[in-house]
Amino acid sequence: MNQGPPDDLRAFLQKHLIKNETPEKETYFSIKETALVELASRRGETLLQVMKACLERDLWPERFRAHRGAFTSKDQVRLLQATAAVIGAGGLGGTVCLLLARAGLGRLIVCDGDEFEESNLNRQSLSNLSRMGQKKALCAAEEIRRINPAVQVTTYPFKATEENLPDILTPAQVVVDCLDNLPTRFMVEKAARRLGLPFIHGAVGGLEGLVLTVFPEDPGLENLYGSGDIPKEKSAEAVLGVPTVTPALAAALQAAEVINILIGRPPLARGRLLHLDLTIPSIEANSLL
Amino acid sequence: MAVTVKLSSSLRTFVEGYDPFNGLTIDLRPNETVSQLLKRLGVPEEKVKIIMVDGRSASPDRVLTDGERLSLFPPVGGG
Numbered sequence: 001m002n003q004g005p006p007d008d009l010r011a012f013l014q015k016h017l018i019k020n021e022t023p024e025k026e027t028y029f030s031i032k033e034t035a036l037v038e039l040a041s042r043r044g045e046t047l048l049q050v051m052k053a054c055l056e057r058d059l060w061p062e063r064f065r066a067h068r069g070a071f072t073s074k075d076q077v078r079l080l081q082a083t084a085a086v087i088g089a090g091g092l093g094g095t096v097c098l099l100l101a102r103a104g105l106g107r108l109i110v111c112d113g114d115e116f117e118e119s120n121l122n123r124q125s126l127s128n129l130s131r132m133g134q135k136k137a138l139c140a141a142e143e144i145r146r147i148n149p150a151v152q153v154t155t156y157p158f159k160a161t162e163e164n165l166p167d168i169l170t171p172a173q174v175v176v177d178c179l180d181n182l183p184t185r186f187m188v189e190k191a192a193r194r195l196g197l198p199f200i201h202g203a204v205g206g207l208e209g210l211v212l213t214v215f216p217e218d219p220g221l222e223n224l225y226g227s228g229d230i231p232k233e234k235s236a237e238a239v240l241g242v243p244t245v246t247p248a249l250a251a252a253l254q255a256a257e258v259i260n261i262l263i264g265r266p267p268l269a270r271g272r273l274l275h276l277d278l279t280i281p282s283i284e285a286n287s288l289l
Numbered sequence: 290m291a292v293t294v295k296l297s298s299s300l301r302t303f304v305e306g307y308d309p310f311n312g313l314t315i316d317l318r319p320n321e322t323v324s325q326l327l328k329r330l331g332v333p334e335e336k337v338k339i340i341m342v343d344g345r346s347a348s349p350d351r352v353l354t355d356g357e358r359l360s361l362f363p364p365v366g367g368g
Contacts, residue, residue: 092368180368205365208298223346225338230364236298237367247368273339275297275362279309286344286360 009053012039017059028068030060047150048106052080063148064104075263076104080150082262083107085172087160087188089136090114091247092202092254093178094126099255101144105262107152108144111168112136113159123244160184165191174261176254177201182221182235186228189214189221200257200269202250206240207278209250212288213257213269223288224273249276253283290317290355294330297362303332317353324349326359338364 016035020028031054040050051061055073064076071079082105086093089112100108114136120127126139135157144153156168160179165188169175175192177199179185185201192199192214199214201221214220221228232238253276257268268274272285295312296304304313315326323342327334327349339362340347353359 088368090368178368180366182364182366185366202368203365204367205363206298208365210362210365225364230338230366232366234364235366236363237365239299239302242367273341275360277297277309284344284360286341286346288346 009039010057010059012042013054013059018062020065022069028058028060030062030065032062036061048080048152051104051150052077055080067104071263078263079104079259080106082174083109083172084174084176084258084262085109085111085169086140086176086178087111087168087184088178088180089126089140090120090178090180091123091125091204091242092251093176094124094136094140095248095251096176096178096202096255096258097140097144098125098147099252100258101147101151103255103259104148105151105258107154107171108140109154109156109168109172110137110140110144111156111158111160112140113157123242123247125248160188162187162191166195169195169197172197174258175199176258178251178254180237181232182225182228182230186221192216193220198261198267198270200254200261202254204242204246204250205236207243207246208236209246209276211250211253211257211269211274211276212272213261213267215270218271219288246276246278249278291315292317292326292353292356293358294326295358295360296332297360298365299363300332300336300361303336304330312358317355320352322349323347323351323353323359326353327361332361336363337361 017029036050040047055077058073086096115133116127116131131139137155137157141153141155144151175197177185189199193216196216201212203210271288275284293312301307341360
């Protein structure tokens with residue numbers, strides 16, 4: 001193990017650095033994953049630590065190079081150091097996991113007690129024929145590692161309950177509600193509130209969806225839905241189904257919100273119920289505060 | 290004295306030929322509330338979970354005024 005002085009890093013990377021130029025002729029450097037893996041092994045560090053060390057010198061891992069411009073290297077470091085809990089790994093949660101792994105979150109916590117079945121194939125991006133009968137949370141972890149092995153994944157392949165939620169959510173900085181029923185959503189919101197964590201609600205039915213971000217001091221789901229004891233069969237999706245594209249759109253907004261919160265940008269949906277409607281199409285913000 | 294009414298998802302099934310892009314333009318009766326308007330439209334109030342007037346949360350007894358935009362949502366819970 002050769003730890004060396006910090007700027008050994010730049011010395012090692014010298015031969016691996018890729019020179020890039022912006023349209024304004026500004027030069028910056030990026031590094032391929034193979035070099036990062038080699039460096040991690042030499043320094044006895046994790047891939048994540050090495051990515052962070054590079055970004056702190058404004059050297060971009062190739063996998064994040066297309067973030068440059070949208071995010072600063074500091075923003076990217078914030079994402080690498082962040083943890084999100086994704087509750088539900090179906091239509092919304094599967095896509096949220098994939099997006100957050102690509103965005104470069106350092107740690108993802110995934111909770112879902114269900115197994116994949118054929119009726120999931122129309123919309124759940126983690127499902128495929130070889131995964132029928134397999135636990136969704138475990139499939140999420142497998143897929144996240146394939147995309148970005150730097151992400152630390154913690155799985156809970158069982159249902160969220162009042163008892164286990166404090167343990168599941170405690171390491172997170174943000175909680176993403178990707179469930180499929182209101183009673184459990186209310187339970188997760190309550191647990192997030194108790195832990196002082198922002199909660200990003202997403203729900204879909206037909207070609208429409210709703211996204212709302214609730215900070216601990218904000219009015220939340222009760223303000224929208226009353227007591228929350230609404231059974232699945234009374235919800236819009238029981239009548240209109242959940243077609244392929246709707247969860248992908250809502251999940252993209254939820255993931256965007258996670259990123260905004262983690263890098264300190266204004267949230268999109270705090271105190272504003274976003275109504276996504278693919279029949280028009282439109283995304284409308286309705287004020288709740 | 291008219292309002293625009295926007296119905297969401299399964300509530301659209303109660304109004305035949307509903308056009309999501311334009312919504313409905315409804316002439317108001319004097320002091321008409323959201324609840325009364327729902328009855329007139331044939332949308333069962335118990336199916337409506339979220340009521341918004343001009344993008345702000347409102348209650349069923351809210352009296353509507355000229356030019357307002359009423360948005361109505363059923364419970365949505367799919368994931």
